[in-house]
Amino acid sequence: EPEVTQTPSHQVTQMGQEVILRCVPISNHLYFYWYRQILGQKVEFLVSFYNNEISEKSEIFDDQFSVERPDGSNFTLKIRSTKLEDSAMYFCASSEEVRVTEAFFGQGTRLTVV
Amino acid sequence: GNSVTQMEGPVTLSEEAFLTINCTYTATGYPSLFWYVQYPGEGLQLLLKATKADDKGSNKGFEATYRKETTSFHLEKGSVQVSDSAVYFCALRGAGNNRKLIWGLGTSLAVNP
Numbered sequence: 001e002p003e004v005t006q007t008p009s010h011q012v013t014q015m016g017q018e019v020i021l022r023c024v025p026i027s028n029h030l031y032f033y034w035y036r037q038i039l040g041q042k043v044e045f046l047v048s049f050y051n052n053e054i055s056e057k058s059e060i061f062d063d064q065f066s067v068e069r070p071d072g073s074n075f076t077l078k079i080r081s082t083k084l085e086d087s088a089m090y091f092c093a094s095s096e097e098v099r100v101t102e103a104f105f106g107q108g109t110r111l112t113v114v
Numbered sequence: 115g116n117s118v119t120q121m122e123g124p125v126t127l128s129e130e131a132f133l134t135i136n137c138t139y140t141a142t143g144y145p146s147l148f149w150y151v152q153y154p155g156e157g158l159q160l161l162l163k164a165t166k167a168d169d170k171g172s173n174k175g176f177e178a179t180y181r182k183e184t185t186s187f188h189l190e191k192g193s194v195q196v197s198d199s200a201v202y203f204c205a206l207r208g209a210g211n212n213r214k215l216i217w218g219l220g221t222s223l224a225v226n227p
Contacts, residue, residue, distance in 0.1 A: 043217040107156055
């Protein structure tokens, strides 16, 4: 069964460092998403991406964040200068097409900023 | 704005007990409603969904009915198993072309043999 894969599963980084979280969405999907979950809090939407551009972003997704689809398979989230409060589980998701359809999620990357 | 309120956990049940996890929402128009499950060490998996009022989503013995009048989407299962131990998330997607999911806090369920 096709699945969304995320790497690494856990990343520890120093405050102020850049970090790139990687995702391989399901191959025929067209919409891609990043969500995050800070420990003990709700899962929060960060950004959605379609047709090689951001289609929607939340207020969390400020200038420190960027997304990219560098090739036909990967979808990355970059945090330029990490802060302690960026520590969270980051989930990548993808979905097929317009209308209402479920998003398929990866296992998540746990980011710890020290 | 749209929001989801979910019953707080943790919930601990014995095997074969009846499960209800409450979920209510606030939204304009007619959102779509989802339950996702996260088993230990795994990602978020769609458990069931309902896209319009009075729809019932069901999967793996779990059910939830989209109640517009009470703005609720409670998750139920008649007889839980140890393998159902997981975190359950209620979520909604707003009406129209809005694609992002709005999430509840998640409810941890532990089922004891």
